[in-house]
Amino acid sequence: MLRKLRGNANGFCPSISAPPEVARHWLPSGDEKAIRVLVTDAQSSEKYLQGIASLARRARFLAQKQGRLQPTFQDVAAAL
Numbered sequence: 001m002l003r004k005l006r007g008n009a010n011g012f013c014p015s016i017s018a019p020p021e022v023a024r025h026w027l028p029s030g031d032e033k034a035i036r037v038l039v040t041d042a043q044s045s046e047k048y049l050q051g052i053a054s055l056a057r058r059a060r061f062l063a064q065k066q067g068r069l070q071p072t073f074q075d076v077a078a079a080l
Contacts, residue, residue, distance in 0.1 A: 022049055026056035029070040034059070037076050055079050 023038040024030065030038070042051035056071075058079035063071035 019043060019048060019052065023052045023056070026053050027059065027071065027076070030056075030059075030076065031073060034071070034073045034076040037073070037080070041080060 019039040019042060020035055023035045023042070027034060027038060038052050038055055041055060042048035045051040055076065059071035059075040062075040062078055063069070066075075
């Protein structure tokens with residue numbers, strides 16, 4: 001469950017760092033492998049919450065381009 005959130009990163013910045021929960025918020029259909037990729041990539045960024053949001057949006061875009069509603073791990077990996 002997401003903890004209290006306040007401004008930043010498209011309106012979300014947890015008061016206590018919780019990257020997997022934030023990743024699951026942005027990519028609720030993501031499997032564990034996809035969530036791990038989102039978190040790992042985002043943690044290497046100075047603005048990791050924005051990184052999660054951007055990567056999840058790109059993965060959803062790639063899935064929709066292929067005619068799918070839900071992104072897969074391959075979409076997340078391709079979004080990197």
